[in-house]
Amino acid sequence: MDNSKKYILAIESSCDDTSAAVLCNNTVLSNVIANQEIHEQYGGVVPELASRAHQQNIVPVVHQALVKANIDKKQLSAIAFTKGPGLLGSLLVGTSFAKSLALGLDIPLIEVNHMQAHILAHFIKDDAQKEPPFPFLAMTISGGHTQIVLVKDHFTMEVLGETLDDAVGEAFDKSAKLLGLPYPGGPLIDKYAKEGNPLRFEFPKPKVEGLNFSFSGLKTSILYFIQRNTQKNPNFIKENLADICASIQHTIIAILMQKLNRAVKETGVKHVAIGGGVAANSGIRAKLKEAEETKGWQTYIPKFAYCTDNAGMIGIVGYLKFLKGEFAEQNVAAQARYKI
Structure with a gap:
């Protein structure tokens, strides 16, 4: 395995989209998003329904991200996740999953501010931006x-x-x-x-x-x-x-x-x-x-794919924090309000 390559699995679940991405350093290998169509009939996002849908979507979305990136979970260097801001019920699903997987694989956990991620999406290595x-x-x-x-x-x-x-x-x-x-x-x-x-x-x-x-x-x-x-x-x-x-x-x-x-x-x-x-x-x-x-x-x-909520932007923050050695503890908690 090439030690210069860092593989980051990123998870985004701040609102109604469940997303997982795999980055190799600052390059996105996969960026999978599951949209929740259930909210259309209500004319807006229903928090309780959003968190339930995240629970259903998160395992298949993460699996698909790993498959598309052609990466085995044992190759992962760290797991980045959205700590906040967002809907608390939705954030809890992503946070809990990230903590469990990082613990199981014995790799670092990286917390990400969703608002910082929107800004740092510009630093994803991509010819289109x-x-x-x-x-x-x-x-x-x-x-x-x-x-x-x-x-x-x-x-x-x-x-x-x-x-x-x-x-x-x-x-x-x-x-x-x-x-x-x-x-x-x-x-x-x-x-x-x-x-x-x-x-x-x-x-x-x-x-x-x-x-x-x-x-x-x-x-x-x-x-x-x-x-x-x-x-x-x-x-x-x-x-x-x-x-x-x-x-x-x-x-x-x-x-x-x-x-x-x-x-x-x-x-x-x-x-x-x-x-x-x-x-x-x-x-x-x-x-x-x-x-x-x-x-x-x-x-x-940024590219359209990196404008809306997506795990690719969470992954780039994860990679930049990995380089600085900024890791989260297992007792980290999701925050609905989380200032830059």
Whole structure:
């Protein structure tokens, strides 16, 4: 066995996707994700159902990750897992499994912060993405989180701003629900927005101090807008769906870009990376590309596979921590709230 090769098994179970990956050093050999479709009928993630589904999925997902990577579990150097933040019941499944397997194989255990992992996904060795140099600004945008972080090195990060209430992904999904679109609705808003006029309808942008965000007021204004117009015309949504989606998306992206512009101005850092599930949004990607041309930014966008919750990003943090010898004890516990 080549001693320079470190094989890390990574496990991610913070919300409703059960994922396992195998990395050889900083290269992903396999990245398996089991989605939970049971939540669609409820229009959102049901924590109790999520943790039960993780229990059903975790063994087959880990097995598949090892098979796809063509690795025997005896070759593993360490096991990395998501400690938090996330849904506690879901995190407990991944944490318990990782601890048991590490104990059984007598190999190190590595705890990973889910938010750090979204940022460090940029350091997975892959021809389809480039690594940002330090320092850089990271905007993490997902269903549960919205943050702007100044990243000074792999493990020195300063949160400059975050959401005071709802996350940007939740704003997309809840808006989609108001329009009668199925869960998760964020990608559907993106899809319909491509066919619509983003300036057709105007929504208020919340005034929030500093680099923090707020999306609850925007959601309320969208709700009243839908109620008001459907009372006048019951077919309003059907007749204007593309324009409504384009206008909602335009407003949300304007809020994000306004804060990002301010962060660049305040820090002087023009290397900007995004991560999290909402980083897959085509409108945000287009705005960042535009900023490269008009503002002289360097932007970094991970592969789609590393945007949403996945174990590949947990594995890269695991590998970087392995190199530093940062291992967890067997009494480590999952944490629903876990700051960078």
